[in-house]
Amino acid sequence: MKRPLYYLISALVVTSCASNPYRTSEKSYQKQLKIFKANLLKKESIPLQNGKNTEWISTVNFNLRKPNFIIIHHTAQDSIQQTIKTFTLVKPQVSAHYVIGDDGRVVQMLNDYLRAWHGGNATWGKNTDINSASIGIELDNNGTEPFSQLQINSLLSLLTKLKKDYNIPAQNIIAHSDIAPTRKKDPSALFPWQVLAEKEFGIWPDLVLETAPADFNAELALRIIGYNTKNLSAAITAFKLHYIQTEVNDILDEKTINTIYSIYKKQ
């Protein structure tokens, strides 16, 4: 019994030391946490414009700020390994909290309370710093293939946990394309938003659409939902990519207007 155990332990030690390709990124993660800790411990006096200085008196009542949005992406890459590699290199300057493989594997890459770099230049309503307010979930998908059942099952389980942990409203589970309509098209039209909405992750239009009132302003409604409508064509296309997945274009026809009205009423 002694020898197999010895071999097992030495094998584990050798494997963890020699073949961990993420040792450098792990070290860098720990180093950055140390810097954040040092910053959190600072109690500096700050000089203000009017000649006064701030003074510090610690309160006892506080905790960490929580994420309030979940942004869903597809990776547009060929494998989860490729995405993990991208997120462990400095140069691409991108990351997400979770990456889900098409086999259902869920990889977490940073703590939920930390700010990942997945939204880029993005807005939702008046929120101009989505990365600070959100958790990013990347789905391993090349952008043209269907999302596997195993992957969606893992996503639903993860959403169940995150929505409960941080009390995230259903309306705040949205797409990268929603928050960056001129730049992003993910997740693709094959993403099952309706399945998610049935479990209260996101929202979905009424199956029988009510006709919008004659004076209904679709552009204003899109803005109230959260879309940046500076480029109205891009905002309409992003809306349809999410809610009318069979007709992804910028045509504001009656069905589109009524669908916008339906989503608007659910805000």
Ligand SMILES: [Zn+2]
């Ligand atoms: Zn994305």
